[in-house]
Amino acid sequence: MRRFTRTLAAVALATTVVAGNVGWASGSARTAVTGPPPGSASWRADESTGRELPDPGRATPGQVRSFFRGLGAAEQRELLERHPSVVGNLDGVPLELRYRANARALRASQDPRYVRLAAPGRQILAFDPRGRGLVAEVFGDLRSARRVSVVVPGSDIDAGSFDRRGNVYGTPVGMAKSLYAEAGAGHAVIAWAGYTTPVGLGLDAATGTLAAAGAERLTRFTAGLAADGLPAPAVFCHSYGSVVCGLAASGLGATDLVVLGSPGMRADDVAGLGTTARVWAAKDDTDWIDDIPHVEVAGLGHGADPADEDFGARRVPADDAKGHTGYFVPGTDSLRAFAAIAERAS
Structure with a gap:
């Protein structure tokens, strides 16, 4: 029974x-955002550090973390400034760098939806537009x-x-x-x-x-x-x-x-x-x-x-x-x- x-x-x-009646109504499908962060192609092509950067689509968070541990402060800052969207969204990057990278990306955005998110003091751990x-x-x-x-x-x-x-x-x-x-x-x-x-x-x-x-x-x-x-x-x-x-x-x-x-x-x-x-x-x-x-x-x-x-x-x-x-x-x-x-x- x-x-x-x-x-x-x-x-x-x-x-x-x-039928699109009461409850669940019919509607158009959404396309999910998948894959590595925006800007990954530019990141992959970057040879400024003299070493291969971890591939955002294949590297594990543990591998990403190990890579950043091997960088000096100046090298980390350079990557943040060159690739804020990757650094801000790549899991395994130290959270302090992610905050700074996403603040930078939000300040550069022209979309009015993001004005409040760009306010000083907010700790944005991920921002993918x-x-x-x-x-x-x-x-x-x-x-x-x-x-x-x-x-x-x-x-x-x-x-x-x-x-x-x-x-x-x-x-x-x-x-x-x-x-x-x-x-x-x-x-x-x-x-x-x-x-x-x-x-x-x-x-x-x-x-x-x-x-x-x-x-x-x-x-x-x-x-x-x-x-x-x-x-x-x-x-x-x-x-x-x-x-x-x-x-x-x-x-x-x-x-x-x-x-x-x-x-x-x-x-x-x-x-x-x-x-x-x-x-x-x-x-x-x-x-x-x-x-x-x-x-x-x-x-x-x-x-x-x-x-x-x-x-x-x-x-x-x-x-x-x-x-x-x-x-x-x-x-x-x-x-x-x-x-x-x-x-x-x-």
């Missing part, structure tokens, strides 16, 4: 996507932090909405700043909008194509943190971001994996994620995500509900988190639980 019910739900989901724009920002002192958290957002996030003023706690910056304030001293939080997200509830949101591309980028990003000697992170994944995290789970090296408002992680249960991280799930009763069928058929839908008891995740209280973007609102039980999870990450 349960299998029959799930099959009916899957058929309903597929029909809804194709391709597509709708990819950004990562750090709150706190990442170098000295004893605990690190990464926030992965869901749909409708790009460089323009990264820190929008409306619906603040549905933005990467709003979520990260709220967690940072609650977690207190010794923590650093990274708002990571480093993948191409779906727009609206279209076909992209119902499939895993963008999530798969995002998972590859997220895995490399966390490998870069590890190569730079930073603590293993707790990763907080909102909405479609939890699909990204589900596909990336086995390679994240995370201490904790926390999903909230999740449409599914493309796994039947915690064991299917292939991770040693502690897995947590939060979903409040007023979140519209609960109306989405938690099934997967013919590539549509994202599978089991991580907040369901059978999935095996540890449940995060979310009784007073209202709606789909209320989990990081100050004063909520969910935010307090998130801070406690971040505190124990090690």
Whole structure:
């Protein structure tokens, strides 16, 4: 009977996507930003250091880190000035250089979307203007932090909405700043909008194509943190971001994996994620995500509900988190639980 019910739900989901009726609506597909950072061709051709530079498309974050350790300060500065987009986005480059490189690239940008990101004092760990724009920002002192958290957002996030003023706690910056304030001293939080997200509830949101591309980028990003000697992170994944995290789970090296408002992680249960991280799930009763069928058929839908008891995740209280973007609102039980999870990450 349960299998029959799930099959009916899957058929309903597929029909809804194709017809463009209630719930998942049809929409044009987005092209994911993939591959090495912009400016990589110029970087590969640069012989100014007298040695071959690590290939941005093939070198591991560990290899990148080793290369930069072998450079003097003047050589590092020269590469930063000649190739700010590569230095600022290449995982394994020391974070201090990435901050400086991205500040330089943002100041040089003519796009009005990036004016606020270029403000002095912001710690931009990644800035890629391709597509709708990819950004990562750090709150706190990442170098000295004893605990690190990464926030992965869901749909409708790009460089323009990264820190929008409306619906603040549905933005990467709003979520990260709220967690940072609650977690207190010794923590650093990274708002990571480093993948191409779906727009609206279209076909992209119902499939895993963008999530798969995002998972590859997220895995490399966390490998870069590890190569730079930073603590293993707790990763907080909102909405479609939890699909990204589900596909990336086995390679994240995370201490904790926390999903909230999740449409599914493309796994039947915690064991299917292939991770040693502690897995947590939060979903409040007023979140519209609960109306989405938690099934997967013919590539549509994202599978089991991580907040369901059978999935095996540890449940995060979310009784007073209202709606789909209320989990990081100050004063909520969910935010307090998130801070406690971040505190124990090690």
